[in-house]
Every structure is written in C-alpha cells, then in structure tokens.
Amino acid sequence: MKHDKHDKHVVLIDDESDVVEAVSEMLELEGFSVSGFTDPNAGLRSLDHHCQSVVLCDVKMPDVDGLTLVTAIQHRAPQVPVLLMSGHGDIPMAIEAIKLGAFDFLEKPLNADELIEKLNLAVTHCQQSQPSETDNASSASALPIESVIIGQSKSMDIVRQQVMALAHTGVDTIINGETGTGKEVIARALHDFSCRKEKPFVAINCGGMTESIIESELFGHEAGSFTSANKKRIGKIEQASGGTLFLDEIESMPIAVQIKLLRVIQERAIERVGGNTLIPVDIVVIAASKADLASLGESGEFRSDLFYRLNIASLHLPPLRQRKEDILVLFRHFVVQASLKYKTRPSTIYPEQSQQLSRHDWPGNVRELRNVADRFVLGIVGDGFDLTSPTGEGVGDDFAFEKQMEQYEKNVLTEALIESSGNINEVSNKLNLPRKTLYRKMKKHQLDKDSFKD
Incomplete structure (x- = not known):
C-alpha cells in the first residue's frame, strides 16, 4: 500500500x-x-x-x-x-x-x-x-550491511568493519574459515558494497575439478583447441572483467593452474586455452579456503608466491561454536527465509528450543543451522541435529516443569486474592511480597483484583 x-x-x-x-x-x-x-x-x-x-x-x-x-x-x-x-x-x-x-x-x-x-x-x-528521487535504483535497493552479514557478536562486528573497509579499496583478499561459515556471503558483500557492484560477481568452486576442466572453466578456450571444443568459450576470469572473481576452495586448485592464475594476477591479462592472444582483464580476486594456505605453501601443496599475491588482505570467519550469541539471531533469520520460501507462517521458537540451539556445537556451522531452520519450518526430521518438540523428553521436561511452577504461582495468588476479597495490602502481607512485585505477577497471570471483591 x-x-x-x-x-x-x-x-x-x-x-x-x-x-x-x-x-x-x-x-x-x-x-x-x-x-x-x-x-x-x-x-x-x-x-x-x-x-x-x-x-x-x-x-x-x-x-x-x-x-x-x-x-x-x-x-x-x-x-x-x-x-x-x-x-x-x-x-x-x-x-x-x-x-x-x-x-x-x-x-x-x-x-x-x-x-x-x-x-x-x-x-x-x-x-x-527514504532515498531521494534523485538516488539511482541501485542505492534505493541497497541493504545495510547488518542485514547482509548477520550477527551481534564482537567478532562479526569486526568482520563487518573489515568488509566495509576492504570493499572500498578493491584489493585481492583471502577469506579463511571452516566449511559452512559463510565465506561466499562475505565475498558477495565485498563485491556488493564496492564500486564494482553493478558489474559481474563470478564464482567458481575449485574443489573436485580435474586440471583440464578447471583450466577451461577459468580461462575459456578457442574453437578447436581440443577434441570437443567445437566453438569458442569465454572463461570465468573473462566473464568477471570489471567485477569480482570468487575462487572457493582455492586450496584444491591444481599446482599447474595455480601457476597460470599467478600470471593473470600479476599481469591482469589472460590467454584462452589454445590461443596466443593476451586479453586484458580488470578483476578483483577473492579466494576462500578452509585450510591454512601459509602452511600449505611451506609444505609445497600450495604456491607460496600465489598466496602472497592474493594475501594483500585477509579475513577470518570464526566458527559458529565460538560466537554462540549469533546462533538465535541467525536461526530466526533463516526461519523467516524458510517461511517465505515454503509459504508457511513463521513458527514460535520456545525458550527450551533456544537452549537446544545454544548447546549444540554446530560442526557444520551456519550451513548446518540453515538446514535445521528449514526442517523446523517444514516440521520434518533429518540426519544430524534437529530441534525436539517442547513437549518431548530432556529439555521438554524442563519446559513442563516451568509450566507447572507458573501454574502453582497463579494458584497461590488466586487463593490469596479470594481469601482477602481482592485487598492488595492483605495479599502483600500474607505472601510477604512487595506491592510492586505483586502487581507485576498479577499482570503476568492476568489477575484483576476487582474480580475478587465481594
């Protein structure tokens, strides 16, 4: 409206x-x-x-x-x-x-x-x-960084500050973090908050690819450069020109391809497979790794010169178990996303379910948390951790106990109000409760003193 x-x-x-x-x-x-x-x-x-x-x-x-x-x-x-x-x-x-x-x-x-x-x-x-009418469409649709990189922990505050600082510099960056910590989210934020945001963000996962496939994916090829190359193909690096190239799981990149990538980063130019023409490219490279690239460089499993070229700036994403205060914030965000996706009503998250979420170690990090939120919204059970019903065993027993205690408190208040015909002074003295506390508890249990008067 x-x-x-x-x-x-x-x-x-x-x-x-x-x-x-x-x-x-x-x-x-x-x-x-x-x-x-x-x-x-x-x-x-x-x-x-x-x-x-x-x-x-x-x-x-x-x-x-x-x-x-x-x-x-x-x-x-x-x-x-x-x-x-x-x-x-x-x-x-x-x-x-x-x-x-x-x-x-x-x-x-x-x-x-x-x-x-x-x-x-x-x-x-x-x-x-509200943006003024002279603002362009991109700034009208821009979200604050807190809506993109979610979390209230000190460590995520630092990550947001680093992203905003690095986005304006346009330097090549390495993002370190365990599997599922959200490295691509950070890479996209580095792009979306930069002056390159209107240009392409091109992502490629280096894991599980053979040397020939990843080389063709990155550099493209000329027609006839190999048996099945019946037409010219533009590679990911060329596609990203003007924007950002995101290399996920770069620790898995074959050494021979690393050597070629190093040359691209040094010269900002590529040669397609089967070609001999240098094609200039204007890219910012963001690499993500779950391994320590410096250590891999020392052991010869990763090119040290490539690591130093990429490591102009670095970001570290802590695992979810080290920022427990972000768990509920992220979970609620994912519940809303899942509710919109599956066209269901956002479900209530009970206190004992919040406790279950906080106690879990989250080996799969944010990715695991998102999956649990999806299953929670759909009401299905999956492999691994799932939220149990508040009426289930374990934490559910705590919930039942809390409810019983609340009911007991209400019964005691009601009995005292009946005996004193709603006289607050008498109830306060009888239960040894300050009037302020008594009024608060009556409001909590929706007890009206007037309804107890003779």
Missing part, C-alpha cells in the same frame, strides 16, 4: 481486535492513518521494500513471537521502523528485539502521550531514511 510522503501511516498489529479498534481510533484522532490487523501475516504482507509506514505491534501473539516478527519485517521492509507493545513480563523479549533492530518498545497499558511521541519520532526516522 502506497501513502503520500507526508502521510503519517501506522500498520497496527495485535491479535486482540478490541485493542486494534481502540488504538486505531486514538491514533486517527491524532492525525495518523492506520491499517489495523489481527493477523500478523496479513500485516506483514501489507509491507513492501518501499513503503513509508511505521509498524506498531504486540510483542507476544499466538504462533508468532515478537523477535521472529521483527526479523520477518526487516527481511520484507528493512526501512520500516518497528515499535513494540509489551506486557511487563515480555520486556526482556522487547529488549532483545531492539538488539535485532526494533525502533523502540512501549509497556502496556499504553501511555497515550508516550505512544504519540515515539510514533512521531519513528515517522520522522522513516521519512529521513
């Missing part, structure tokens, strides 16, 4: 229809236009990449938790500010959502003046962050 640039439009999402009705009426009296939704998915579908709305949504709704919803909104409409409404017991979740990029949160019951003030700030923020 498109709105006038100066229109103060709010997308209101709350599963309680009376809340949507009351808040909509209040906001419209204050000069806002409001689109109200009790279905989070319908609210999400109303957003697009170019909309200039502000989202005001409940942090806790059936089937969708606030963190997953914030991630989904950022994925669909990254420029849209999200204001969360949270009950007192949900404030920790709201704070986590702000770490993920939510604009702010308000505690229920809503204070009208505070709500209007924060909505006006969010509207101003949204309008200021």
Whole structure:
C-alpha cells in the first residue's frame, strides 16, 4: 500500500481486535492513518521494500513471537521502523528485539502521550531514511550491511568493519574459515558494497575439478583447441572483467593452474586455452579456503608466491561454536527465509528450543543451522541435529516443569486474592511480597483484583 510522503501511516498489529479498534481510533484522532490487523501475516504482507509506514505491534501473539516478527519485517521492509507493545513480563523479549533492530518498545497499558511521541519520532526516522528521487535504483535497493552479514557478536562486528573497509579499496583478499561459515556471503558483500557492484560477481568452486576442466572453466578456450571444443568459450576470469572473481576452495586448485592464475594476477591479462592472444582483464580476486594456505605453501601443496599475491588482505570467519550469541539471531533469520520460501507462517521458537540451539556445537556451522531452520519450518526430521518438540523428553521436561511452577504461582495468588476479597495490602502481607512485585505477577497471570471483591 502506497501513502503520500507526508502521510503519517501506522500498520497496527495485535491479535486482540478490541485493542486494534481502540488504538486505531486514538491514533486517527491524532492525525495518523492506520491499517489495523489481527493477523500478523496479513500485516506483514501489507509491507513492501518501499513503503513509508511505521509498524506498531504486540510483542507476544499466538504462533508468532515478537523477535521472529521483527526479523520477518526487516527481511520484507528493512526501512520500516518497528515499535513494540509489551506486557511487563515480555520486556526482556522487547529488549532483545531492539538488539535485532526494533525502533523502540512501549509497556502496556499504553501511555497515550508516550505512544504519540515515539510514533512521531519513528515517522520522522522513516521519512529521513527514504532515498531521494534523485538516488539511482541501485542505492534505493541497497541493504545495510547488518542485514547482509548477520550477527551481534564482537567478532562479526569486526568482520563487518573489515568488509566495509576492504570493499572500498578493491584489493585481492583471502577469506579463511571452516566449511559452512559463510565465506561466499562475505565475498558477495565485498563485491556488493564496492564500486564494482553493478558489474559481474563470478564464482567458481575449485574443489573436485580435474586440471583440464578447471583450466577451461577459468580461462575459456578457442574453437578447436581440443577434441570437443567445437566453438569458442569465454572463461570465468573473462566473464568477471570489471567485477569480482570468487575462487572457493582455492586450496584444491591444481599446482599447474595455480601457476597460470599467478600470471593473470600479476599481469591482469589472460590467454584462452589454445590461443596466443593476451586479453586484458580488470578483476578483483577473492579466494576462500578452509585450510591454512601459509602452511600449505611451506609444505609445497600450495604456491607460496600465489598466496602472497592474493594475501594483500585477509579475513577470518570464526566458527559458529565460538560466537554462540549469533546462533538465535541467525536461526530466526533463516526461519523467516524458510517461511517465505515454503509459504508457511513463521513458527514460535520456545525458550527450551533456544537452549537446544545454544548447546549444540554446530560442526557444520551456519550451513548446518540453515538446514535445521528449514526442517523446523517444514516440521520434518533429518540426519544430524534437529530441534525436539517442547513437549518431548530432556529439555521438554524442563519446559513442563516451568509450566507447572507458573501454574502453582497463579494458584497461590488466586487463593490469596479470594481469601482477602481482592485487598492488595492483605495479599502483600500474607505472601510477604512487595506491592510492586505483586502487581507485576498479577499482570503476568492476568489477575484483576476487582474480580475478587465481594
């Protein structure tokens, strides 16, 4: 839905229809236009990449938790500010959502003046962050680097800083990291945030290729250069001219091909297989390796001169087990992606499932995490690690115990309120609870003192 640039439009999402009705009426009296939704998915579908709305949504709704919803909104409409409404017991979740990029949160019951003030700030923020009409299409569609390289750990902060610094220099770079850590994501970011972003990003995996195949793939060939070469072929290096060449698993490249690649990097020119004409190429080379190329160079398994030519700059991607604080952020991101891909509703991630994710060692790193998220959304079981149901054994027992304790607490409060006919002072003294704590627990269990009066 498109709105006038100066229109103060709010997308209101709350599963309680009376809340949507009351808040909509209040906001419209204050000069806002409001689109109200009790279905989070319908609210999400109303957003697009170019909309200039502000989202005001409940942090806790059936089937969708606030963190997953914030991630989904950022994925669909990254420029849209999200204001969360949270009950007192949900404030920790709201704070986590702000770490993920939510604009702010308000505690229920809503204070009208505070709500209007924060909505006006969010509207101003949204309008200021919109690209001007003179901006070109590429900058209008650009995402912040935090939406591309995801993670809240200190190590990923450093990686993002390195990527932004190196992208502007255009130097050849080596990316080191275990299998599945996301080396190609980093390579693409180095390209997408550089002045070469409108030119080709050409990737080739050097693993498992014979010398003749990889040579033909990289350099191309002239017609008749070998038996099956019935026509000229442009190689990957030539295709990447003006842009970026990404060589994944470069440690697997045959030594003879390494020698030819070294010459290309030195001279920025190639010869096709079977040809003798030097063809100039303008490329930035990004190589990725799960092995230590310096050590391989010392043992003669990799050309040391090629390593030093490529290693003008280097990036190291830590394994997921060393940045556990990124696991849930990444998992929610992948759950949203999978939900969009398979056209399902984003599932709630229960606290005990979050614990399972954090405890796992992730030998397959981010790739393994993405696969687990896909299976979680589809509700299927695969090889290796899978999230168990909250009602299953192990962690599920912890979940059942927590629920029992919550129910016990509610029963104790209810019994005391009945005995005191809703007199808060009596309940506070009887249970030895400060009034503030008592009110918080009553709100958590939706207990109203007036309903206990004679």
